[in-house]
Amino acid sequence: MPRKALLEKQRKPKKFSVREYNRCQRCGRAHGYYRKFGVCRICLRDLAHEGKIPGVTKASW
Numbered sequence: 001m002p003r004k005a006l007l008e009k010q011r012k013p014k015k016f017s018v019r020e021y022n023r024c025q026r027c028g029r030a031h032g033y034y035r036k037f038g039v040c041r042i043c044l045r046d047l048a049h050e051g052k053i054p055g056v057t058k059a060s061w
Helices: 004-011 041-050
Strands: none
Touching: none
């Protein structure tokens, strides 16, 4: 869980657009973010495993 200070820092408008970054909507993780789904890689895997993302299945071989 990210600190509240980091979440507030991310919400503030940046002086330059290049400094903006995305955070996972579920856990707040900043790295490993998938834009298409709006979540990080760890949450994406959990949601895919639970079958909550339509059209995405967890691979097992």
